[in-house]
Amino acid sequence: MFRSFRSQDRIEKTIKLKKSYREPAKLPTKVHPPVEQRSPPVGSVGSRSRSVRSLGREPSTGTLSSPIVTFLVGKEGRLFAAHEDVLSASPFFAAACRGQYRSEAQSKRINLPDEEPEIFSCILEYLYKGDYYPRLLQNKRANSWELEDVVKSPNPENTGGRGSVEATSYVSSVGEHLLKDTVIYCAAEKYGLEELKRLALRKQGLQSGIEVATILRSARYAYDNTPDSDSRLRAHYLALIIRCRKTFKRSGTMQMEMEGGGKLFFDLFVALCNHVDDIVDMGNARSPQTI
Numbered sequence: 001m002f003r004s005f006r007s008q009d010r011i012e013k014t015i016k017l018k019k020s021y022r023e024p025a026k027l028p029t030k031v032h033p034p035v036e037q038r039s040p041p042v043g044s045v046g047s048r049s050r051s052v053r054s055l056g057r058e059p060s061t062g063t064l065s066s067p068i069v070t071f072l073v074g075k076e077g078r079l080f081a082a083h084e085d086v087l088s089a090s091p092f093f094a095a096a097c098r099g100q101y102r103s104e105a106q107s108k109r110i111n112l113p114d115e116e117p118e119i120f121s122c123i124l125e126y127l128y129k130g131d132y133y134p135r136l137l138q139n140k141r142a143n144s145w146e147l148e149d150v151v152k153s154p155n156p157e158n159t160g161g162r163g164s165v166e167a168t169s170y171v172s173s174v175g176e177h178l179l180k181d182t183v184i185y186c187a188a189e190k191y192g193l194e195e196l197k198r199l200a201l202r203k204q205g206l207q208s209g210i211e212v213a214t215i216l217r218s219a220r221y222a223y224d225n226t227p228d229s230d231s232r233l234r235a236h237y238l239a240l241i242i243r244c245r246k247t248f249k250r251s252g253t254m255q256m257e258m259e260g261g262g263k264l265f266f267d268l269f270v271a272l273c274n275h276v277d278d279i280v281d282m283g284n285a286r287s288p289q290t291i
Contacts, residue, residue: 069097069108071120075172078117084108086127091192118169119183126196132184136203147206167207168214171221179204179218185233186225201232212251215240220257223264237264238271 066085073080087093096110112120122132134148168177181204188196219237226233241248248254258265 067108069093069110072109072111072113073115073120074117075113076117077111077113080117080120080124082124082127089127089193092190114173115187116169116171116183119180119187122180122184123187123191123193123196126193126199131199136199136206145202145206147203167210174217174221176217177214178221179210179214182218182222182233186222189226189230197232201236204236212248213253216253216257219264220262223262234264234267238268241268242271242275 064083064085066083068081069084069087071080071082072078084097087097093110097108125132136145137148138145167179169180169183170176171178171183181200185197185200185204188194188200215237219234219241222233222237
């Protein structure tokens with residue numbers, strides 16, 4: 001497990017990169033990991049064969065006769081509604097329903113002007129169904145995990161799904177498209193949904209063909225919207241950049257981002273130092289030498 005770093009820390013082996021991480025062959029300006037796809041309305045997920053099962057928490061067992069809570073989401077105030085018992089799985093929403101966090105106790109209306117409607121729709125779908133579209137599915141015959149309705153690429157190096165357009169979501173606070181699963185992970189952190197964080201992180205590694213610029217923007221967003229105590233999503237990006245370092249090295253976007261600085265690149269520097277140390281240690285284990 002990775003952890004984040006502070007400037008006063010000594011450089012130590014806090015990041016372990018498994019030997020199985022390999023440099024992808026002939027990567028273009030796109031990279032193979034993170035992502036997701038656009039979310040349809042709740043209830044539109046299709047059926048699968050018996051050889052495939054979904055991964056996610058059990059659907060809500062809350063009574064659907066409980067009071068309805070309405071939400072005004074985003075700058076345009078899009079209207080959403082959900083049952084109070086279903087919402088109680090989130091500490092944030094449970095407190096909101098008790099009259100905190102901008103709620104109007106009598107009308108059961110909660111304003112979330114800074115939330116993205118598309119992301120909020122995924123949150124509600126998860127609370128009701130235990131997953132969000134596209135679901136994470138296990139193909140028992142192939143002994144692998146995949147995303148529902150995935151579109152296979154003819155490129156054998158690209159084992160993921162749809163590509164960067166469907167994998168991203170526009171985030172108005174950033175003014176750019178970011179990896180959707182990253183934004184969902186950060187929203188789950190805000191709403192206290194630990195299982196959703198794990199699910200979003202796992203999905204993020206299943207798609208491919210993502211632009212370097214999108215990955216770097218999403219990494220910065222992850223750093224800005226997760227606490228230092230939660231290093232899982234941050235570590236995912238550090239490992240991805242190191243694994244695909246040749247592609248990032250060739251990228252002009254990477255150079256501009258690094259010149260701008262930030263904690264992401266200090267952590268990346270430490271991770272790279274540890275990666276080099278691990279390589280040296282493995283070499284010394286076979287034939288001890290002094291450096």
